[in-house]
Amino acid sequence: MNRTMTKHIAMSVGVLAVVGAGAYADEPKTAILLTGAQVLDLSGERLLEGRDILIIGKRIADVAPAQFVQTPDDAKRMDLSGLTVIPGLIDAHSHLLLHPYDETSWNDQVLKESLELRTIRAVPAMRATLEAGFTTLRDLGTEGAGYADVALRDAVAQGIVPGPRIFAVTRALVATGCYGPSGFDPRWDVPKGAQVADGEDGLRRAVRQQIAAGADWIKVYADYRRKPGDPSTPTYSQNELNVIVDEARSAGLPVASHAVTSEAIRRSVLAGVATIEHGYNASEEVLALMRERGVALCPTLAAAEAYARYRGWEPGSPDPPRIKQTKEMFTRALASGVTIACGSDVGVFAHGDNARELELMVDYGMSPTAALKAATITAAGVLGRADDLGRIAKDHLADIVAVRGNPLEDIATLRSVVVVIKDGNVIIDRR
Numbered sequence: 001m002n003r004t005m006t007k008h009i010a011m012s013v014g015v016l017a018v019v020g021a022g023a024y025a026d027e028p029k030t031a032i033l034l035t036g037a038q039v040l041d042l043s044g045e046r047l048l049e050g051r052d053i054l055i056i057g058k059r060i061a062d063v064a065p066a067q068f069v070q071t072p073d074d075a076k077r078m079d080l081s082g083l084t085v086i087p088g089l090i091d092a093h094s095h096l097l098l099h100p101y102d103e104t105s106w107n108d109q110v111l112k113e114s115l116e117l118r119t120i121r122a123v124p125a126m127r128a129t130l131e132a133g134f135t136t137l138r139d140l141g142t143e144g145a146g147y148a149d150v151a152l153r154d155a156v157a158q159g160i161v162p163g164p165r166i167f168a169v170t171r172a173l174v175a176t177g178c179y180g181p182s183g184f185d186p187r188w189d190v191p192k193g194a195q196v197a198d199g200e201d202g203l204r205r206a207v208r209q210q211i212a213a214g215a216d217w218i219k220v221y222a223d224y225r226r227k228p229g230d231p232s233t234p235t236y237s238q239n240e241l242n243v244i245v246d247e248a249r250s251a252g253l254p255v256a257s258h259a260v261t262s263e264a265i266r267r268s269v270l271a272g273v274a275t276i277e278h279g280y281n282a283s284e285e286v287l288a289l290m291r292e293r294g295v296a297l298c299p300t301l302a303a304a305e306a307y308a309r310y311r312g313w314e315p316g317s318p319d320p321p322r323i324k325q326t327k328e329m330f331t332r333a334l335a336s337g338v339t340i341a342c343g344s345d346v347g348v349f350a351h352g353d354n355a356r357e358l359e360l361m362v363d364y365g366m367s368p369t370a371a372l373k374a375a376t377i378t379a380a381g382v383l384g385r386a387d388d389l390g391r392i393a394k395d396h397l398a399d400i401v402a403v404r405g406n407p408l409e410d411i412a413t414l415r416s417v418v419v420v421i422k423d424g425n426v427i428i429d430r431r
């Protein structure tokens with residue numbers, strides 16, 4: 001655990017003193033009135049002055065000028081003067097069961113760390129995420145840790161441990177010979193960081209298994225390298241991808257596709273996936289196709305930066321090829337008008353550092369306003385939860401973050417989180 005994290009936990013102990021089942025998720029009994037802050041409006045593009053926010057139970061009961069809000073007498077008042085209130089942030093691509101590769105390589109995490117250790121390590125990772133203002137994660141694969149994401153999701157939902165709301169995919173789907181750990185003598189049957197499944201029968205069975213185990217989404221690796229150091233190539237056929245999406249759809253689940261090559265992106269989009277992950281080599285043609293079919297992109301810029309750092313690159317020195325490539329792709333993606341959601345691939349780098357993705361989006365040409373939307377309104381839409389997440393709006397879940405400064409002008413203000421409220425529970429209050 002690093003010092004920052006220790007400090008965060010120490011600072012929040014006062015708020016989270018009562019530990020027990022339900023301690024972190026019970027419906028709050030006292031109403032809360034937030035006053036004095038500037039509040040991000042419904043469009044996510046403007047800050048409103050003079051709005052009070054009334055929270056009753058888990059939801060926002062009202063957002064209006066003070067004189068119009070009917071506040072219960074026993075409401076707890078929180079003066080947020082000088083702060084900016086935004087919706088709880090959403091990272092649509094995380095790996096809670098991974099930790100930074102400069103601590104332990106991905107191979108060693110998958111092959112040597114026990115499921116129990118990995119699961120326990122995810123608990124402070126969830127807390128760090130929540131304290132950074134990220135109240136919702138779509139966790140895109142346990143990377144060999146079985147169905148531990150479902151357990152984490154349920155533990156948070158039951159109030160056993162504090163953490164963000166989690167959308168889980170469980171193990172993810174990979175084709176035979178198309179995922180790591182790889183590079184071993186072919187005689188050895190080495191465990192993989194995802195579920196290996198091929199062909200119509202195999203894929204339908206695997207999708208059904210994952211759904212039965214609690215998946216909220218299905219994740220597929222539509223391309224990958226066949227050996228360490230090789231370039232990515234498409235893994236699943238068009239028909240196999242069609243089968244995955246068809247089977248998931250039968251159960252009402254959307255599909256996320258890891259795809260960096262244009263061909264894998266094209267096949268995934270034609271199959272009907274909801275999101276493309278990474279998309280590092282996306283051509284203008286496939287970006288246009290994504291836009292046409294309403295498929296969102298999670299660019300995972302922060303992961304690309306982390307990989308470069310792990311290979312010796314230092315921020316400020318000339319861009320290595322990997323970062324050049326991501327910048328070019330992101331420029332094309334912005335120009336194409338494709339929907340871009342905040343998906344960072346956190347876990348490759350430190351949990352709680354999710355906002356790095358938004359900083360890089362802005363560095364690479366997106367406006368701070370659009371970046372903030374990518375982690376709020378847009379991400380909520382991608383999750384199919386535009387009706388109760390991603391906005392400070394009446395009847396939405398009370399996931400609320402107060403920061404110092406104006407994130408519409410300076411995205412780095414997302415690093416100065418002062419208050420975090422999730423489901424109406426005050427998680428941190430550092431006023």
Ligand SMILES: [Zn+2]
Nearest residue numbers: 093095140345
């Ligand atoms: Zn990932």
